[in-house]
Amino acid sequence: MTTELSPDALTGLLERARQDYQDLVGRGLSLDLTRGKPAPEQLDLSADLLSLPGGRHTSANGTDVRNYGGLQGLPELREIFAEVLQVPAGQLLAAGNSSLELMHDCLVHALLSVLPGAESRWVDQERIAFLCPIPGYDRHFALCERFGIDMIQVPMTAEGPDMEVVERLVAEDPAIKGIWCVPKYSNPDGVCYSDATVARLASMNTAAADFRIFWDNAYAAHHLTDEPVEIAGLLAACAEAGNPGRAFVFGSTSKITAAGAGVAFFGSSPANVQWLLGNNAKRSIGPDKVNQLRHVLFLRDADGVRAHMERQRAVLQPKFETVARILDAELGGTGLATWTSPKGGYFVTLEVPDGCAKEVVRRAAEAGIVLTPAGATHPYGDDPRDAVIRIAPSYPGLAELEQAIEGLTVCVRLAGYEQQAR
Secondary structure, X not given: OOOOOOHHHHHHHHHHHHHHHHHHHHOOOOEXXXXXXXXXXXXXXXXXXXXXXXXXXXXXXXXXOOOOOOOOOOHHHHHHHHHXXXXXXXXXXXXXXXXXXXXXXXXXXXXXXXXXOOOOOHHHOOOOEEEEEEOOOHHHHHHHXXXXXXXXXXXXXXXXXXXXXXXHHHHHOOOEEEEEEOXXXXXXXXXXXXXXXHHHHHHOOOOOOOOEEEEEOOOOOOEOOOOOOOOOOHHHHHHHOOOOOOEEEEEEOOOOOOOOOOOEEEEOOHHHHHHHHHHHOOOOOOOOHHHHHHHHHHHOOHHHHHHHHHHHHHHHHHHHHHHHHHHHHHHOOOOOOEEOOOOEOOOEEEEOOOOOHHHHXXXXXXXXXXXXXXXXXXXXXXXXXXXXXXXXXXXXXXHHHHHHHHHHHHHHHHHHHHHHHO
């Protein structure tokens, strides 16, 4: 990545970077690029939800949504998202507002009750491990850490996890019970899994009979271009490969409608769905069906979801274009950084020279620009290269985003040239 510079050229670039950084600190900024939250303008697109369902309190089949029951969720809402999540409506659950909550519960239930295909509870086994493609989503890693599940890093490629590594590991180690996957516009590098990767995940031999793919399709409808990426349906691929129970599919409306008041979904084989429903019946008498009806009336159908996401794209796309423009103008040709150009999702991944990410984040914080901690994209918060920084452009306004990214590039130049000068 690093470009060779003469001592004189390096001295000049370093002096300029130091001056630019002093100027940046002097501006007294207070900017936050830490998490991929929808901006207020995006949330405003769903303002009509707050007036729904109006005076209506019955679903399409006459169910009174104000009352108990309906653990599987409203059928009409499951029909809308069956296409989006590539899961038959009959094998899809509509639950509360958080898909992370569903992932948490699936881990807890697997630990404390016997999964279909398992010989015993996970908690009764000596060791449990998950494969973690990196860079990846810090909240997935936090769940594993919370429950004492070992994390095994797997490199990402342009087509998804390195399948040669994945296939070898799952075939030889029965303690490996799962893999985390964000298959479309992945967090944080925007990778979309190829059809070949999906097919190999569905058909690979696993030493653990109760192996599960935690398929977090969080960005299934979150496009940033005129050509939405389509991926193969994992659940169908698993069924065709003779492994119908292998996939746990998760999704939500969190970055579609109201992030704090959306609807989360779980899809899998009929046996897995019944397993989760049976366990969930012990903790809930039913989800918030009023909110589910609200979403049915607001989104209407799968075409309604697509139209709504085009409005979301109109807000988001200029922000991603701003990030790309500034990174190219300030860091292009320096050899100090590479970055992703995602076709969807919520993040841009910035790679700086090895050993520089923490320093860049520290310098940015001192200048009033808060970034996701370096290492958050790796298990246990430890990026062995100390090179990956996740940029979340969605929440700030355009003017604030410009300031933040321009300031970030100053920090990258300063940390990078200081390292070269040592």
